Amino acid sequence: MKPQNLLVVGAGLSGAVIAHELAVAGHQVTVADARNHIGGNCHTERCAETGVMVHVYGPHIFHTDDEEIWAYANRFTRFRPYRHRVQTTTQGRVYSMPINLHTINQFFGAAMRPDEARAFVATRADRSISEPQSFEEQALHLIGPEIYEAFFKGYTQKQWGCHPRELPASVLRRLPLRYSYDDLYFAQRFQGMPEEGYSAMVAAMLDHPRITLQLGCKITRTEAKGFDHVFNSGPIDGWFDHALGRLGYRTLDFRRFTHQGDYQGCAVMNYGDAEVPWTRITEHKHFAPWEEHAGSVLYEERARDCGPEDIPYYPIRLVNEKRMLADYVELAEAERGVTFVGRLGTYRYLDMDVSIREALDTARLFQICGSGRMPAFAQHPLG
Known part of the structure; x- marks a missing residue:
């Protein structure tokens, strides 16, 4: 050419x-x-x-x-x-994400094996919802109210700026739920x-x-x-x-702060409670575990609708x-x-x-x- x-x-x-x-x-x-x-x-x-x-x-x-x-x-x-690992704080306790066997046992105060945990979660699920139409119905249909309200409801409301019942079921394409003690956030071969x-x-x-x-x-x-x-x-x-209007995005506001020492002991801490205004805090030195730093840099994240002068992050696509x-x-x-x-x-x-x-x-x-x-x-x- x-x-x-x-x-x-x-x-x-x-x-x-x-x-x-x-x-x-x-x-x-x-x-x-x-x-x-x-x-x-x-x-x-x-x-x-x-x-x-x-x-x-x-x-x-x-x-x-x-x-x-x-x-x-x-x-x-x-x-x-x-290897990325995420923790979440909800209802005054810290759990690992995605939800795995340790999360389930810790949350329900149990010591279930994989097959027992799978059967137990099935009993909590709302099978009366035969064709889920919203994010909330999809979650209730799959996992029931306890896990949904602790780990998904508040976080989703903060992330998307609306109640989960206003989001389509397709937003929850697949449920991050593992019946093993694997707490790695991603499963891909190369990371x-x-x-x-x-x-x-x-x-x-x-x-x-x-x-x-x-x-x-x-x-x-x-x-x-x-x-x-x-x-x-x-x-x-x-x-x-x-010319036809602005496509909708969610943007993020960051409150950056430093800390002497280790602030939270992990790279990402999510916050599932709706009354906590931020969605997560990230501690950036943990993204480079081969380095050693006495000080630390952290970002507190809050999501909101994107304005004309904001940086677009997540397309809404409703x-x-x-x-x-x-x-x-x-x-x-x-x-x-x-x-x-x-x-x-x-x-x-x-x-x-x-x-x-x-x-x-x-x-x-x-x-x-x-x-x-x-x-x-x-x-x-x-x-």
């Missing part, structure tokens, strides 16, 4: 992978990001006071079963072993943390002579016209100046949002020379490994199609 002059909007994982792959393929790539740093929401930096590597926009744990993506990520950084943080990994991806990086640069739809093709990893509704998204998809598919990628470009929640996989596949598709036949979406938002 004849070398193209390409624009990538966004210097997060999706944009960095696409930029790297197409620069290696011989194209000239400009990467523009409205923020003054690379890495998007997985940006990391060291705290000058404590030396702790901080996940500036909240913790990101790399986990995948995709062997190619694991090998790809390891080309740009050294991953150190890390780890980049030794020098995610921003160093992204910097390595962008370190190519055919890549030009522009930070603190917000690119408009009009300004993108001079390129042969654009890959937009920014919000799809923002590309069209919110009925009204999906209807608006369908209208934006129609506009996007009428565009020429633009492909929408990543979490914001496709209005989907994506784990990091999926973001890399989709970006890699998008770059490969461009090498086959070229700008003239490249679709608006390599991964369709409504698929």
Whole structure:
């Protein structure tokens, strides 16, 4: 293919992978990001006071079963072993999450074997709910009121800003419930943390002579016209100046504080009680267990609806949002020379490994199609 002059909007994982792959393929790539740093929401930096590597926009744990993506990520950084564990405080006691056999036995003051615990939970479940319509009904149908109210009700209400009975049952796609003493949060084969943080990994991806990086640069739809093709990893509704309205997101507010010593003894402590206003506290030095720090950096997280000036984190994707998204998809598919990628470009929640996989596949598709036949979406938002 004849070398193209390409624009990538966004210097997060999706944009960095696409930029790297197409620069290696011989194209000239400009990467523009409205923020003054690379890495998007997985940006990391060291705290000058404590030396702790901080996940500036909240913790990101790399986990995948995709062997190619694991090998790809390891080309740009050294991953150190890390196994994620989460604790939750509810009703004045601390339990391990996801809910496992130890959680069940501790919560009910029992010493049940796996088969006994499975049968016991089945007796608590509300089988009169034959076709659950809401998150609450789905939870009651599967686990009953005690576990639901202690571990899911308050946390979900804080996370989504509404009562769980207002959320569809599909939000609770699968119940994290284990009848073993396995307390690892993720089950994928490959798990780890980049030794020098995610921003160093992204910097390595962008370190190519055919890549030009522009930070603190917000690119408009009009300004993108001079390129042969654009890959937009920014919000799809923002590309069209919110002409049809703003897609709904939840955002996070962080209260950052430091502590001398070990504040909570774990990386993540969830808070299940509705009256506790924060959803969790993260202690960032525990995300790098190979390091030792006397001081500690912590984030107290609170979720709320995303405003125009806020950072979007979680797409809501309920009925009204999906209807608006369908209208934006129609506009996007009428565009020429633009492909929408990543979490914001496709209005989907994506784990990091999926973001890399989709970006890699998008770059490969461009090498086959070229700008003239490249679709608006390599991964369709409504698929």
